[in-house]
Amino acid sequence: MTKLEMIANSIVSDIERGALREGDQLPSEEKLAEQHGVSVGTVQKALERLSQSGIISRQHGRGTFVSGSRMAPADLRYVRFQDAEGRDLTSYVHVRSVRQIKQKGAWSDFLGGDAFVRVERTVGFGSRLELYSEFWLREEEFVRLHGVSHRSFEKSVRTLLDKQLSLPTLRVDQWVCFAPLTASAARVLGLEAGQPGFVMEMRGYTLRDRPLSYQRLSSGPFSERFVIVR
Missing domain, CATH: 3.40.1410.10 (Chorismate lyase-like)
Structure with a gap:
């Protein structure tokens, strides 16, 4: 499993077990990078993948939120x-x-x-x-x-x-x-x-x-x- 997949899977797991719910804001990219021991660039790629799937939404100036139904x-x-x-x-x-x-x-x-x-x-x-x-x-x-x-x-x-x-x-x-x-x-x-x-x-x-x-x-x-x- 790549680092990108590891981050994406971790976020999805948090949603599935109820730790993150629709409308909740995710930690900042810097915080996620620190938590997973990866670069901010890797976090951004993982978030972009989840955004394209409709699971999260990235709002400029506000942050990243759980959005997928x-x-x-x-x-x-x-x-x-x-x-x-x-x-x-x-x-x-x-x-x-x-x-x-x-x-x-x-x-x-x-x-x-x-x-x-x-x-x-x-x-x-x-x-x-x-x-x-x-x-x-x-x-x-x-x-x-x-x-x-x-x-x-x-x-x-x-x-x-x-x-x-x-x-x-x-x-x-x-x-x-x-x-x-x-x-x-x-x-x-x-x-x-x-x-x-x-x-x-x-x-x-x-x-x-x-x-x-x-x-x-x-x-x-x-x-x-x-x-x-x-």
């Missing part, structure tokens, strides 16, 4: 990551954007219609790995959500559609492949555009087998156990 394993309804002992890794989700779009793609072929909403998120599993998630639904469904806040999308979007619109996800088609990452996925994950990576696509159906949602998960290489939940 922790997800229970049940919130990740169709995928799990586990450590070598078979224990589910705790995940933290960060909403990057919620945008109305008119671009066409695999999502429009499946959902139909001309206007869509894309929910762009990152899901971090401590400091071990990070997923880039894109979730599409028809604009007409999004409008019916009556302007829910971005933070609402830090939990399961499928659960939100079920509770708010009575549109449960009753069936999901899943595909996993090793393919070139899109430019947006590569940029967020800090990888080169076109670099091969893990890609998982999920098509969700609701009542009367009607198409409801389209999701794509992307990641670089990882060594953790990946479990698909049926």
Whole structure:
């Protein structure tokens, strides 16, 4: 384990055991460097990694704060990551954007219609790995959500559609492949555009087998156990 990973894992462990909670401020970079016997530069790199995963936020002139919304394993309804002992890794989700779009793609072929909403998120599993998630639904469904806040999308979007619109996800088609990452996925994950990576696509159906949602998960290489939940 590198010094960078050691620092990141220590911070995540403090969050998981409740020593640090959402909104709490972390010690200064200098204090963390002293605690771990490393340079301030190494601490900054570790904090940047956790910031990109949405676990913490770095606020200029104020400090670094716990910001990631922790997800229970049940919130990740169709995928799990586990450590070598078979224990589910705790995940933290960060909403990057919620945008109305008119671009066409695999999502429009499946959902139909001309206007869509894309929910762009990152899901971090401590400091071990990070997923880039894109979730599409028809604009007409999004409008019916009556302007829910971005933070609402830090939990399961499928659960939100079920509770708010009575549109449960009753069936999901899943595909996993090793393919070139899109430019947006590569940029967020800090990888080169076109670099091969893990890609998982999920098509969700609701009542009367009607198409409801389209999701794509992307990641670089990882060594953790990946479990698909049926």
